[in-house]
Amino acid sequence: MTPSAEPQPYPRRQWWMAAYSHEVTRALFGTTVLGEKIVLYRTEAGSVVALSGLCPHRMFPLDLSRVVGDTVQCGYHGFRFDPTGRCVEVPSQPEPSPAVLKSYPVIEQGGAVWLWTGEPELADPKRLPDLGAMGLGQAGWGVEHHPRSLLKGRYTLLIDNLLDLSHASFLHEHTIPKAEAVARVPHELIATEQSLNLRRLGCGIPPNPFFKLLFPAHEGSVDQSFDAEYLCPALIRTGGTLYDSASGQPLGTLNFIHAITPETPTSVHYFVMTARNFRTDDPAITALNLKMGQAIQPQDTLAIEAIEAVLSSALPRPVEVSVKADVGAIQVRRRLEAQIRAEAASLAR
Ligand code: FES
Numbered sequence: 001m002t003p004s005a006e007p008q009p010y011p012r013r014q015w016w017m018a019a020y021s022h023e024v025t026r027a028l029f030g031t032t033v034l035g036e037k038i039v040l041y042r043t044e045a046g047s048v049v050a051l052s053g054l055c056p057h058r059m060f061p062l063d064l065s066r067v068v069g070d071t072v073q074c075g076y077h078g079f080r081f082d083p084t085g086r087c088v089e090v091p092s093q094p095e096p097s098p099a100v101l102k103s104y105p106v107i108e109q110g111g112a113v114w115l116w117t118g119e120p121e122l123a124d125p126k127r128l129p130d131l132g133a134m135g136l137g138q139a140g141w142g143v144e145h146h147p148r149s150l151l152k153g154r155y156t157l158l159i160d161n162l163l164d165l166s167h168a169s170f171l172h173e174h175t176i177p178k179a180e181a182v183a184r185v186p187h188e189l190i191a192t193e194q195s196l197n198l199r200r201l202g203c204g205i206p207p208n209p210f211f212k213l214l215f216p217a218h219e220g221s222v223d224q225s226f227d228a229e230y231l232c233p234a235l236i237r238t239g240g241t242l243y244d245s246a247s248g249q250p251l252g253t254l255n256f257i258h259a260i261t262p263e264t265p266t267s268v269h270y271f272v273m274t275a276r277n278f279r280t281d282d283p284a285i286t287a288l289n290l291k292m293g294q295a296i297q298p299q300d301t302l303a304i305e306a307i308e309a310v311l312s313s314a315l316p317r318p319v320e321v322s323v324k325a326d327v328g329a330i331q332v333r334r335r336l337e338a339q340i341r342a343e344a345a346s347l348a349r
């Protein structure tokens with residue numbers, strides 16, 4: 001069931017999205033990932049550094065400190081740390097301290113900074129799903145970066161939410177065009193080693209103002225994909241390709257890319273990006289995507305935070321039941337639990 005039966009709530013050998021690229025500058029950017037305080041900044045050459053966000057001298061939060069050259073200078077007594085985390089200066093004495101800040105491997109891809117929380121020697125960029133295939137950092141695609149949000153709920157509730165899009169017909173009844181039909185569209189589960197996709201294809205959807213805005217020249221009905229594709233605990237893609245019903249030819253792809261980064265065991269950073277490969281410069285579509293995100297996200301937040309309040313309480317609750325549409329969410333839970341278990345087993349060896 002949703003609070004995973006596993007002893008640790010999340011896998012650590014994983015790339016997690018720490019920030020949008022544009023959020024990381026020459027100033028210190030503080031965040032918390034998997035319960036650890038972290039600061040991010042750019043060196044003078046522009047590369048991203050991620051270090052522990054607590055000064056080991058007297059635990060001053062380093063996001064209240066400053067960048068000097070390529071180093072971080074603690075705002076309390078001025079200790080300075082280089083990009084590897086090594087202390088290089090203690091102003092009150094001639095020699096630096098042997099103190100070292102924990103440093104985290106980072107990569108910058110698809111307009112985002114990805115942080116590795118496992119053992120640094122295992123940080124392999126190939127373990128990050130193919131962002132370009134979804135349209136991130138790819139020529140010929142237009143991308144919107146929706147404002148990040150912080151949800152007071154365990155990250156598995158967000159994964160559950162995204163893997164069962166039948167909730168669109170109820171939670172987003174008035175915000176997603178034609179949402180009322182989604183729950184009844186048949187689904188199939190496409191499982192590969194890299195991903196689990198609970199795919200729905202809505203066939204023969206009559207013309208409507210939403211399709212007209214996306215594809216003004218198109219006449220007739222549209223087949224629309226409602227994919228829910230789990231790529232790893234940090235990344236889920238929804239949406240997908242729209243087709244001309246008559247010919248089956250693709251009209252374009254509109255992906256919703258969801259980056260999920262646990263903040264603590266009961267809170268999660270949530271980043272949404274929309275990526276499309278048609279009318280990429282059309283400001284009306286950009287405005288529509290951003291507006292939809294603005295309307296949809298609070299509804300998901302409300303559901304997740306309300307469920308977290310129940311799970312965190314001592315309230316008696318019924319035994320969880322699942323139905324056919326939960327096949328994707330259940331398989332994902334199994335994959336995630338296997339990932340956590342495999343990690344714990346290899347650490348115990
Ligand atoms: S707490 Fe950072 S230098 Fe003292």
Ligand SMILES: [Fe+2]
Binds near residue numbers: 167171172296300
């Ligand atoms: Fe939703």
